Amino acid sequence: MTEISSIIKEKAPLILAEIKKANSILLHCHPSPDPDSVGSALAMRFALEQMGKKATVIKGDSEIPLAFMHFPGANEIVRKNFFEIDLKEFDLFLSLDSASTGMISRRGEMKAPLPIRTINIDHHPSNTSYGEINLVDPASPALAFMLYQLFTTWNIEFTHDISVDLFVGMYTDTGGFKYEGVSYRVLEAAAELSKIAPDFTKALFILDNSNQKDAIYFDAAALNSVKTYLNDNIVIATVSQADLKARSISPAVAGGSEVENRLKSVIGWNISALLTEIDPDKIKISFRTRDADKFDVSKLAVALGGGGHKATSGALLEMPLEEAKAAVVSKAKELYNL
Ligand SMILES: [Mn+2]
Structure with missing residues (x-):
């Protein structure tokens, strides 16, 4: 016992x-x-x-x-x-x-x-x-x-x-x-x-095995957009309003994706970010890191007006998707000396 x-x-x-x-x-x-x-x-x-x-x-x-x-x-x-x-x-x-x-x-x-x-x-x-x-x-x-x-x-x-x-x-x-x-x-x-x-x-x-098809389409759009920055230290996936509309993906599904966890599984991709345009020019950001001591992502989230834990955090930005992406990269560069 x-x-x-x-x-x-x-x-x-x-x-x-x-x-x-x-x-x-x-x-x-x-x-x-x-x-x-x-x-x-x-x-x-x-x-x-x-x-x-x-x-x-x-x-x-x-x-x-x-x-x-x-x-x-x-x-x-x-x-x-x-x-x-x-x-x-x-x-x-x-x-x-x-x-x-x-x-x-x-x-x-x-x-x-x-x-x-x-x-x-x-x-x-x-x-x-x-x-x-x-x-x-x-x-x-x-x-x-x-x-x-x-x-x-x-x-x-x-x-x-x-x-x-x-x-x-x-x-x-x-x-x-x-x-x-x-x-x-x-x-x-x-x-x-x-x-x-x-x-x-x-x-x-x-x-x-109870996934909704929307969840797969969402992940497909996110994975298709993957780009890395700052010597591969940060990897970003984006899903725009157009992506959501193209496959009629429901906003609830957009919130349940685990894509950012998959991205941080790549050796060298130290910080991952998923940016979802949940409403026009309203960007929900979710951060993960594989090394919370070196890359405390709560700091990155706080710098962007959000919050969270050392290994998982998030923020909400009201600006166009490309601007939000640029903001994430420049804050990460500054905070982690990349
Ligand atoms: Mn519990």
């Missing part, structure tokens, strides 16, 4: 005591939900039901992507955001995978403490501790791995459905068990879950 993190060992009984006192428990999916958000919420609902509790998962601000609808329990997700529910129907809110109240909903002003007793279970280092109980474990590479440990501590029976929901969360948040933070403990947990749900590969196949 997997060792339990000390922070989880410490908080597990406190959280269980609150759950035992509650009758009707609220769970949510965060805006633009990923499989860790949805899978964890669904697994928690099954666990709470095993304890004889009424538990409700709401979809939150965004639609649940079609590719997640085969996760066990997904059909029972209530199609409401946080401001569309009546909090009087609940006596406990278990907030999962959400670093701040902004990850519960962006549809309105949400002030902590929230109107009902809130337990905040998360793995983001930036978590703002907005709950009455906060269980934050940044060492865990997925929220689903924290739930695996909590459920083990609480003696929850790992059913087939709980196992699939936790497996997809752990698999995706770790980039397929390859990001930093993946340890033998994570692999042990995944092995246990796969023993209970040997059909987990089906869930992964659907996840990996």
Whole structure:
């Protein structure tokens, strides 16, 4: 059996005591939900039901992507955001995978403490501790791995459905068990879950193979435009309004591309940028780097009025595409002495 993190060992009984006192428990999916958000919420609902509790998962601000609808329990997700529910129907809110109240909903002003007793279970280092109980474990590479440990501590029976929901969360948040933070403990947990749900590969196949054709056309346009600058240190892909219109590519698809990640996979292409003209003369820029210590792209984003992390960042420029591209190159030249 997997060792339990000390922070989880410490908080597990406190959280269980609150759950035992509650009758009707609220769970949510965060805006633009990923499989860790949805899978964890669904697994928690099954666990709470095993304890004889009424538990409700709401979809939150965004639609649940079609590719997640085969996760066990997904059909029972209530199609409401946080401001569309009546909090009087609940006596406990278990907030999962959400670093701040902004990850519960962006549809309105949400002030902590929230109107009902809130337990905040998360793995983001930036978590703002907005709950009455906060269980934050940044060492865990997925929220689903924290739930695996909590459920083990609480003696929850790992059913087939709980196992699939936790497996997809752990698999995706770790980039397929390859990001930093993946340890033998994570692999042990995944092995246990796969023993209970040997059909987990089906869930992964659907996840990996539910692309929309728009996404392929978008990537084709982006890859077709690739040019490098500053001795190949920066690689830029652009997608114009004309490109989007030529293939009737929806703006939602334009936001979900991973082209910039592929570009930075080339040795020597240290910084990658994807510039998308989301509206005429409105350029959404996404930066990546393969060497965050040497090329901290948060600085490049900030210099252009945006923000982000050292390895992933972004900005929004209101100017023609070619001008935006020139601005990116000249800022990069200046900031990194290229
Ligand atoms: Mn997560």
